[in-house]
Amino acid sequence: MKQSRLMSLVESVANVIVGYGVAVVTQILIFPVFGLHTTLAQNLKMGAVFTVVSIARSYVLRRVFEAIWMRSAR
Numbered sequence: 001m002k003q004s005r006l007m008s009l010v011e012s013v014a015n016v017i018v019g020y021g022v023a024v025v026t027q028i029l030i031f032p033v034f035g036l037h038t039t040l041a042q043n044l045k046m047g048a049v050f051t052v053v054s055i056a057r058s059y060v061l062r063r064v065f066e067a068i069w070m071r072s073a074r
Contacts, residue, residue, distance in 0.1 A: 005063070027047065
């Protein structure tokens with residue numbers, strides 16, 4: 001069954017929202033180990049930048065794999 005582009009985007013966004021929370025918590029726990037001391041606001045901003053990049057990456061990869069799958073199904 002073919003996944004629509006909209007559903008590809010929805011799946012990617014849901015995945016990244018969960019990843020955003022995991023990333024921020026990980027940054028808070030790991031950064032101090034490497035001597036990096038950031039505020040919560042800085043962690044949230046960095047997480048937001050990575051989130052936008054991750055959504056774009058996930059969507060593009062999903063569409064590439066969908067195109068590959070559709071070609072092989074012919």
